[in-house]
Amino acid sequence: MSLLQEERKIILSNEFVDAFDFAEVTDFVKNASKELFISHHFKKNKNKKMMVQPRGGFPTYEKQYALYEFFLKANVDVLPLTVDSNTRLNDYATAQKMLRLSEENNIDMLNGYPLVTHGYRTTRKMITHFDKPVSLRHGTPDARLLIETAIASGIFEIEGGPITYLLPYSKNFPLDKAFLYWKYVERVCANYSQLNEPINRESFGPLTATMVPPSITIVIQLLEMLLSLEEGVKSFSVSFAQQGSMMQDIVTGAVLKKLARFYAEEIGCGDADIHLVYHQWMGAFPMNRDYADQLINMSTVIASMVGADKIITKTCEEAVGIPTKEANAKTVANTQYTLRILNGLPSVVDEEEEEILTLEVKAIMEAVFNDPADTLWRKVFNCIKSGIIDVPFSPHIINHNEMITLRDAQKNIRIIKRGNVPMPDRCYEYHKSQCDLSKDTTSIVNDIIHDIGIMQ
Amino acid sequence: MSLLQEERKIILSNEFVDAFDFAEVTDFVKNASKELFISHHFKKNKNKKMMVQPRGGFPTYEKQYALYEFFLKANVDVLPLTVDSNTRLNDYATAQKMLRLSEENNIDMLNGYPLVTHGYRTTRKMITHFDKPVSLRHGTPDARLLIETAIASGIFEIEGGPITYLLPYSKNFPLDKAFLYWKYVERVCANYSQLNEPINRESFGPLTATMVPPSITIVIQLLEMLLSLEEGVKSFSVSFAQQGSMMQDIVTGAVLKKLARFYAEEIGCGDADIHLVYHQWMGAFPMNRDYADQLINMSTVIASMVGADKIITKTCEEAVGIPTKEANAKTVANTQYTLRILNGLPSVVDEEEEEILTLEVKAIMEAVFNDPADTLWRKVFNCIKSGIIDVPFSPHIINHNEMITLRDAQKNIRIIKRGNVPMPDRCYEYHKSQCDLSKDTTSIVNDIIHDIGIMQ
Amino acid sequence: MKVVTGVVGNDIHVVANRLIDLSLRARGYEVFNLGVNTYLEEFFDAVVETGADVLLISSLNGEAEGWGREVKPLLTQYKKLDDVVMMIGGNLVVGRGDPDEIQRKYKSYGFDLVCHQIDLNTGLDMLETHLEKRTQESNA
């Protein structure tokens, strides 16, 4: 038995897992409906209709089922399965307790679907019933058991990654462990991918959703993609969220697409399918629901300009609290309508910005590759630790927090302090030249505060 | 006394006008607040913030006043004054009767503000109180008395024109008379323009809002502009409405701007200020209010891509019935919010489309100029009569109705039958090459029906 | 089957009228389209003149109610119009309105089929059902 298989056995012999039947699951995946595989939809989607995926997860089976029915009526393309935070922290005992309470008292005691607790036999019924691709959204550093359960349930798209699900979501979880746990996930996905259509992996590009410059986002997207393809994954989605400037989004999308292809080929994985996912604005939302709707609509227009393959939606209740299923379904219907009526899009290229951004990304990537460690994940680990990769507003202790970003007049995010990030001087000077840095420190701090609340 | 002044005296000695005091009105305009002149705002608007103007008019003074208060709270830039349909048809007696009934019974018996009935002394109080530029929206072929009253009230922007307020709005009103009545309007506007800031004239580019190709829209905009500048008007807005394809809107805006400047200079009126106004989608709206809101938001984004100086808004109630003041104010607030958060717009140029469209417009303009008649208005009259200018879906008997338009895959409006319109062959072939004309007639008719309902 | 159609009053919304023309022809009717801006007398005169079976009136701009009230008084001046199917559709009130209330009101004005904000094809299907039922009744 391979080492991986031994590890899998240990992971799956968890007291909260009800007898994992490897052979049965293999068989299920082998014969599963193509409709369940988003990788299949990406392939056959010839006229390039952008797929629409909302967010959402409820504790009980019944509520999750009802949510899906709602989404279907709104003409959804990809269903979400958002996992509760106890399961994310591998606290299956609490998840079990809270699920019981939720079922008995008919109130939600969990902020998502406790997938491990429900188990794959139950969950699979729901997934195969709806026969739509489902995307797993979690935020778990150690997602090994979760991903096994997900795939056994018929969930063939797995979001996250060792960097993107850690730096924005955690303060103390050890980064090196996250890399190892995700390596397991990649390999399991790669193995299952040989049985039918490939399992799609998706990175979480929004990161902290706050003032992250495109170069950092792209570098992290590329690295998580490489770590995944290295292990044999054949279908991968890079992603990012609306940044505040239409032009910067268009440039980011273009450079991300080009470089993803470029680096995939560099490591000999040119045969993998790579897709682009766009998140509607993930930062601070306006309290006014009408305004929030405007923002969401504008996100959809920009996603179309960017040419994304899939869009992940927000709701008008974002600033207020956990969105209702009605608000969620409304966004899906609105987004589909907008995509239907939005036509005659020009194709836009900004060569100067693309060149600058490409230079930045390549310089950082080179620094990562030049790290003396033996494996890619260790190189990346070292680079995050040393601030070669630095994510603004990350709460994680390992993050450097030395980089400072600001918006220029066009609301492009510019780097005005590069910290340890090896940005070429030419790019750095360009960034700074776009901003008015003659102001005093107080004014610049006020500008930063203003820039965070840009959409409000 | 000049001929014009004699005509003015006759017009203003109307039994429904309460002693028009020429000297007092002249004095009022001379000393009026600059804030009331949209031409002044256009000039000082250095950072190019698009001005937002809603639609709306109520019968009584109190309701109109309340509407304005509402608009102000929503941060409006330009107030509308929409006139009721009796006044539009010069039926002042009915307007008076219905206004009395509206005031006595507190229900609206008119679909707009009966400006002539209220008179300039009353109306001026409201206009000067709010001290915002007001735009007169009517649809009147004989607007002579109306415009005198408007300017005396402090309304310094007059929408309309002999073609754009006739071909979409009337079946039988004689076109030649419309030209003469509007000549009077232009001259009165020109005269008042010498006293203070110029009075702004605005053409109504949306026409029938149904499948009108950009070349026809632009030709009519240019001709109404020339007829106005000829008479001495110094500030003019050309306009058009969202057409269904972002690219076609951008190209239309670019060509319209360029050619307006070009032809103004040709007739020696290069000193006039020319502005571009964009109407949010004016065609058939979706019944679903949420969808209508998406459409409206998208219109705002496209207006920004087009680089319009002013946007005229619609509401989510468009398909349902006359919009409430709440719906109207909501659109204003939403549009302002969208303009605030929409940043980093790329500048887009489609040279091929611009070239084709320019050729078309110039060819039609040349045909108009080559008409043997002595004055421009008579040339235009003859060209409409002979179908050199042909407006799809015009209800007017004089219109040719020979041109047939269709949407291509990108939803650009294309001309598949040119009728008598002197479209250069090269352009005509280009248009047809964009459409699939191999279909049978029934399919093409079905396509036309589909294209009318494109936003639903 | 002959149909007289048009848009009533000072209403100049012509788009639906063009589509109605096309759709009626496609369904095999002989169409006499008076276009927009047509007054009630003109409609009735045309029905008499052509011997039409159906009178299909559109109203889009909110004027319908004013004209609806005039129908009965005017009809008394015409003979032999009892068998004509009278149909009206479009936006039959100013602003919003209760669909049932609108139905009731326009039936009382003398219309057999009332299609407030009802899609054209649905309306024409209703017309066909109505005509079939009438034929069956007169055959029975």
Add this chain to the structure above:
Amino acid sequence: MKVVTGVVGNDIHVVANRLIDLSLRARGYEVFNLGVNTYLEEFFDAVVETGADVLLISSLNGEAEGWGREVKPLLTQYKKLDDVVMMIGGNLVVGRGDPDEIQRKYKSYGFDLVCHQIDLNTGLDMLETHLEKRTQESNA
């Protein structure tokens, strides 16, 4: 004036925390920022250690209520914390909630100032007013 601040529980929403840090300093406070993911004990320990006058807790992700209930039981284990101004702000409930009800509830948990979905500057103004009033009272 010394302030201990941070985000309570497993909450990792760090943005407001960074701004609070900046704003408090700009207003002249001496700030001890424990950052996100801070448990109640850590807050109280820090207050004791620094001799802070104000404890300003943020909660954004909906966890606040669970922690709020623990405040009083835990406080009994600490001495000399009676004079500390206790303040909490952010999103104090999951989903929507009635502002008055929220005020009442958190006051009963032991907070002097409760700022549910209240803007930071408004909240800090409230803090200043509160501190001034207290000084006046103790002077009187």
